[in-house]
Amino acid sequence: MLTFKGCHYPEAVVLYAVYFYVRYSVSYRDLEEIMAERGVTLDHTTLNRWVIKYSRALAQAAKKRKRPGNPSCWTDETYIEVKRQWIYLYRAVDKYGDTLDFMLSERRDEEAVTHFFLHTVGSNGLPEKVVIDKSGAxxxxxxxxxxxxxxxxxxxxxxxxxxKYLNNIVEQDHRFIKRITRPMLGFKAFHSAEATLAGIETAHMIRKGQLNLQGLPGFQQFASLAG
Incomplete structure (x- = not known):
């Protein structure tokens, strides 16, 4: 269970702010205005701290609760800007487009890919088939x-x-992640990028109904991960 001790705001306010940022295409200053319209005065730096502090733990809870994936796996990487440099977000989805795993890496090499596959197997079990592009790594x-x-x-x-052409499933799935990160105009640090992307991936899993809580609105599903 997450602890919100010391936040000086109700738990629901914190979770709503984090969810809104990782689910929709907004900047922190946009979110600051949105919260103000709802009667909550916040600084954009506070919102940033909340996203970094809570997103990773919520993502871990989501991975434990998501429905089992199909044994066929599609894997690819996309680019994320951190400190004005492009680094790599490895992502794996099953044949139905459900998210299996993701990992941010500063390298695109054999060691990084091996670590990602081992992590994915540890979280989802051994796949029967993996579809990749022409990447040697x-x-x-x-x-x-x-x-x-x-x-x-x-x-x-x-x-x-x-x-290559069989990898369209995961390449299409990248689009949601890129759409959410576009207003962020890059990240200033690896740890903040890693935490924020974990939150974005969690919101994406909820959007795809992977938590088996389709009867609940997206925010309620997200908030349930804190319990």
Missing amino acids: NYAGLLNLNLLLLWLGWHHLVEIRQI
Whole structure:
């Protein structure tokens, strides 16, 4: 359970502000005005602290509650600007577009991809098939995963399909993330980007109905993660 001790604002206000920022295309100054119209006076720097402080924990709770994914996995990376440099957001979705996992990385290499695949398997189980583009790093990461499975004595390895046009599922799914991050005009630090993106991915999972709480509005589903 999250603790809101020391916030000086009701829990519902904090969660509403965080949810609104990670769900809609607004800047912190826009959100400051939106909250003021609702009778809550806040500074945009306070909103920033709330998003960074709570988004990661809410994302962890969402990963535990989301419905199981399909054993077919589509993986790709997109670009996020941090400190005026482009870094990589690795993302995996299943054949129905449900989010399986995500990871922000400063590198786009075999080591980073291997770590992402191991993390995804740890959170979602072993996929039967993974579809990737023509990236050599992605292919090497999957080979490392299969080598590890052989070393552990597994007889069923992950099928690797490296066909660019088949990767449209995850490439289309990137669009929501990019639309939300566009007004942010880049991040100033890696840790703030990582936390904020975790919140955005959580809102995206709720939008796709992955928490099996479709009868509740999006904000109520988001707020339930704090309990």
